[in-house]
Amino acid sequence: MIIKKRELPLHIKTLKCIAHRMADYHPKKQLVEEELYKQIAGYKGEKSSDYYTSYLDPAPFVLHNIRLKNGNYNFQIDTVLIFNKAIFILEVKNLAGSIEIRSSYDQVLKTVNDQTSAQKSFHTQVRLQKDNLSRWLQRECNIKIPIIPFIIMSNPRSILRAESPELLENVHPSSSIPFAVYGELDQLTSKKHSSKQLKAMAQRMAASHEELVVDWFGRFDFHIKTLTNGMSCPSCEQFAIVQSSVKWSCTTCSFSGFQIVEHALEEAFLILGEGISNKELRKFLGGMSTQTMNRIARKANLHKTGLTKGTKYHRRRQNGEETREVD
Template sequence: MIEKERTYPIRLLMYEALMERIIPNHPKLSFIEQDYKAWRAGYKGELQTDYRLSFLPEKGFHIFRDLRLQDEKWHFQIDTLILTLRYILLIETKAYAGTLFFDKHSEQMFQTKDNQEKSYDNPINQVRMQAWHMKRWLQNHKFNVPPIYHLVAISNSSTIIKVSDRSLNNLIVKGDVLLSRVLQIDEITSNPSYTDKEVKKLSKSLLKNHSPHYPDILKQYSLTPDDLQKGVQCPSCLSYGMSREKWVWRCPVCEHRSKSAHHKSVKEFFLLISPTIKNRMCKDFCPDISSRTITNILFPLNLPFTGTNKGRIYHMPPDIETFFDPVKK
């Protein structure tokens, strides 16, 4: 049973908004695009893990995808969590290509690709730390602590895996054998730790305590709003700086008119500038638009908000990927 679906990562939405808005030929654009491709590959790898685990029996396996919890002052994020009556399994998915060597002595992972070798933090340690946090989280929330297993799933089918010690083979699996490894763990764990009622209670608590993270992507690359193109973008010629004429946006470059061109700008403001919007905050992002116009375009969007009148603050919708209708051409 899928208790929590995997949604399109907010970080990828931020990358896509940034690559769209950043000043053309910006010196950091190539680094941003490179990081975006890495995150995109990671997401695709997680989708492959989801597909492979979809063959598990519907009954008895409670699957949580992309779960982020708080352990006291720390947060920890789990790619995939499987909850059963007898155990919890945490799976960290990696999409590395080339040849991977896991060194038990140095606790590092080395990647050889295109005749170049790089070292990375060992993902085994990463998922092991998640298990440590998970144990503490269960204790702090007054739940029994069952056996907590952890695996690293390598989603790229062409990746070669080498280990310095055979014991590591129990912790690292290729995607095509992930299902069989999960079923193997299921077979060797027989004693129940929870009742059906307790599993249901724990599932509700995990969902309730899920805490999404909204990174500051401009800060990550030492960028400011001045590195972004300003104004509402024309959906036809893609230039910026559409003007508002009554209830229609007009492009001064190609004369295209649109009623909803501002939807994309509001979405990009949430993703790049702030998860909340006050009227005056939009002036730097769209300097050619009056405060009254900003009020008139935000109110009909039915965004979540707090406060009233001039003190109203609009909040980024949790379903921002699909919240805004497609821009009408």
């Protein structure tokens, strides 16, 4: 049973919007597009592994892309599989080229086109995830259950090497997920937890999830003012939107409807964040009267706080502050 499905993360959606609104001659355009390519490749790798977890029968409780907090720090896990005897955490790597896992310096080397670079240690990463999840479950759910970490290599064309066979014991290709999981479960003699208890735990985890919000402008050192304002077409992505009476339409592909405005509002909240002033939102949408903005806000069912010049628009009511950080 999927408790938290996999969706394109907020920080990737935001980066995608930023790249779309950068002019071709923008000095940081290439860097942003390279980062976007890496982020989407990682997401696609995680998503491709979901096909193999769907073969697990009986099905566990599944949470995709879960991000929880321990004290002042957050930890993120690509996939969590909850069985009655154990929890499996999957760290998915979608890497091309030759991958060498070393015990010395706890290091991973990636070589592509004769260029070698050092990567974060896969094993250190999953050990930290396991430790963080164990402490979180004890504190939030008062439960102790074995946690088994897997490193999943989702790119079938990558070549994997290791200094010793022990370094590959919990490393598996995506296609081996069902066999690896049930192989581990068959060896366990741990206590079985009830389905009701496990479901409550999984739901608690999903409710505690915190989205990562990356300061992309800070990371790449450029200003939001350098982005293109205006509405772009959800169909052809061109900035060619015109309004006639109360109808919005694209002069390039003839797509029309209020979906154009909703698409632009979604981009505005992704890039500008929650709590946008009337003036800021009107400028982002390409300039319009206050009256038109008020009509859009009502039709789009935006949540409004404050009065007159202090008015702020939100796309949803805030239950708590999002954690904003650079990952």
